Amino acid sequence: MNLNLIRRGAVALAVLTTLAFAALGLAACDDEDEGSGGNADVIAAITALDNAGLHEIEVELTETGTPPGDAQATALRMQSLVKLTAWPSDLSSPAEKLAGLLGEMAAALAGNDTAKAKEATTKAHNAAHDFSFATWTYLQKKAGVAEEKNTGMDHASPTGAAGASPTAGHTMSESRITVENPRARVSNTDVSAAYFTVKNSGSAADRLLSASVDSSIAGMVQLHTMVMEGGTAKMHEVQSIEVPANGSVELKPGGFHVMIMNLKRELKEGETLTIRLKFEKAGMVEVKAPVQQIVTSGMSGGAMSTPTTGH
Numbered sequence: 618m619n620l621n622l623i624r625r626g627a628v629a630l631a632v633l634t635t636l637a638f639a640a641l642g643l644a645a646c647d648d649e650d651e652g653s654g655g656n657a658d659v660i661a662a663i664t665a666l667d668n669a670g671l672h673e674i675e676v677e678l679t680e681t682g683t684p685p686g687d688a689q690a691t692a693l694r695m696q697s698l699v700k701l702t703a704w705p706s707d708l709s710s711p712a713e714k715l716a717g718l719l720g721e722m723a724a725a726l727a728g729n730d731t732a733k734a735k736e737a738t739t740k741a742h743n744a745a746h747d748f749s750f751a752t753w754t755y756l757q758k759k760a761g762v763a764e765e766k767n768t769g770m771d772h773a774s775p776t777g778a779a780g781a782s783p784t785a786g787h788t789m790s791e792s793r794i795t796v797e798n799p800r801a802r803v804s805n806t807d808v809s810a811a812y813f814t815v816k817n818s819g820s821a822a823d824r825l826l827s828a829s830v831d832s833s834i835a836g837m838v839q840l841h842t843m844v845m846e847g848g849t850a851k852m853h854e855v856q857s858i859e860v861p862a863n864g865s866v867e868l869k870p871g872g873f874h875v876m877i878m879n880l881k882r883e884l885k886e887g888e889t890l891t892i893r894l895k896f897e898k899a900g901m902v903e904v905k906a907p908v909q910q911i912v913t914s915g916m917s918g919g920a921m922s923t924p925t926t927g928h
Contacts, residue, residue, distance in 0.1 A: 656756065656759070658702065658703070659702065659704065659705070659752065659756065660756065662698055662699075662702040662704075663748075663749060663752045663753065665695075665698060666695055666698065666699070666745060666748070666749065667749050669691055669694075669695050669745075670685075670691060671691070671695075671738070671741060671742040671745055672742060672900055673685070674688045674691065674738055674742075675735070675738045675739055675742050676897065678731070678734060678735045678738055679735065679826070682731050683731075684726055684734060684738070688726050688738075689723050689726040689727055692719050692720075692722040692723035692726060692738075692741065693719075693720075693723045695719050695745075696716050696719035696720050696723065699712050699715050699716040699719065700712075700716045704752075705755060707751075707755055708748070708751060708752055708755060711744075711747070711748050711751060712748065714744065715741070715744045715745060715748045718737070718740050718741040718744045719741050719745075721737045721740070721741070722734075722737040722738050722740070722741040724737075725737035725738070726738070742901075743893070743895075743901055746900060746901040747901075793817060793818040793819040793899075794815060794816070794817055794819075794823060794860070794896055794899040794902055795815075795816045795818070796813050796814070796815055796816075796894065796902060796904045797813065797814045797815075797816060798812075798813055798814055799811065799812070799813035799892065799904040799905065799906035799907075800812055800813070800906050800907055800908075800909050800911065801877070801884060801890040801892070801906040801907070801908045801909070802884070802908070802909070802910075802911040803884055803885065803886050803908055803909065803910050803911070804877075804880050804883055804884040806880075807878070807879060807880045808876065808877065808878050808879075808880065809835075809877040809880060809884050810841075810870075810874045810875060810876055810877060810911075811828070811868070811874065811875040811877060811890070811892055811906050812867075812868045812869050812870065812874055812875070812911070813867075813868055813904065813906070814865055814866070814867045814868070815858075815860050815865060815866050815867075815868070815894075816860075816864075816865040817860040817861065817862060817863065817864060817865065818863065819862060819863070819898075820862055820863070821862050821898065822859060822860060822861050822862045823859075823860045823896050823897055823898045823899055824857040824858065824859050824860065824896065824897040824898075825840065825857060825858040825859075825860060825866075825894060825895070825896055826856075826857050826895045826896065826897055827840065827894075827895045828840060828875045828892055828893065828894050828895070829892070829893045829895075830877060830890060830891065830892055830893070831891065833881060833882075834877075834880065834881060834882065834884075834890070835877045835878060835879055835880050835881060836878065836879030836880075836881065837877075837878040837879050838875060838876065838877050838878070839854045839875075839876045839878070840854065840855050840856070840857070840858055840873070840874075840875060840876070841853065841854055841855065841873070841874055841875070841876040842855050842872060842873050842874070843871050843872060843874075850871070852876070854876075855873070857897070858873050860896075870911065870912070875892065884908045885908060886908055886909060886910060887907075887908065888907075888908045889905050889906065889907055889908065890905070890906045890907075890908055891903060891904075891905055891906075892904050892905075892906055
């Protein structure tokens with residue numbers, strides 16, 4: 618992985634993004650929160666955070682077990698930026714939380730525990746995604762422009778249908794992810810499952826790396842598939858699920874699916890389960906999955922869902 622090339626591209630993206638969104642600061646300059654920095658300062662700070670390279674640091678840790686040489690310095694710089702920026706009052710609390718997680722990331726990267734460093738980096742990266750979305754939504758609302766909706770579009774697609782905001786190190790041509798027909802199974806025991814279709818309209822393949830739900834819902838979430846072994850369908854964990862370029866993959870009973878385990882409460886029909894999906898290129902995508910009665914008898918037949926290409 619050429620991190621220098623990625624970061625040079627990120628700098629160029631930051632410049633273009635700042636120019637593209639500069640009108641937000643001008644449009645809302647007459648209505649700033651008392652005690653907060655100017656809108657231009659907020660835009661500059663969130664653009665720098667978006668392009669800091671947290672995604673690349675997490676990927677490098679995952680793939681090689683070793684962080685980039687400047688990973689700790691990046692975490693410390695971003696912590697300083699978040700702490701010193703005068704965020705509007707609506708964002709002050711999440712900013713404080715993010716600064717704390719960036720500090721924990723920097724401390725973990727200074728140690729020799731790779732697992733701890735990866736966990737801290739993942740938490741900081743996820744929090745940065747959430748904070749970026751909240752910040753751009755706040756700015757768009759103040760500017761009186763259409764607000765983006767966090768409905769599953771790749772964060773790396775600034776002009777996508779869902780209006781997602783730009784995120785570190787990605788280009789629009791790499792991956793454009795949408796998640797369709799999400800649903801979760803009513804739980805009769807301490808396990809459930811979620812199913813959906815992932816579509817990639819970008820020119821490069823992507824991978825679904827993990828899924829998660831709130832810790833108050835379940836203790837463990839994994840990506841699974843079903844395979845036939847000796848005439849019996851058996852479930853196995855998988856480390857990732859590929860989503861081909863200009864193609865799709867369906868997660869369904871009998872094939873790939875999200876397994877939700879160690880449930881802490883019953884999932885009842887009619888409620889909605891929030892699931893966070895992490896993609897290698899697209900980053901974090903949050904989906905709302907209605908909880909339904911789902912027939913899974915087809916799993917015994919061993920039917921496998923496979924990626925389809927849509928050129």
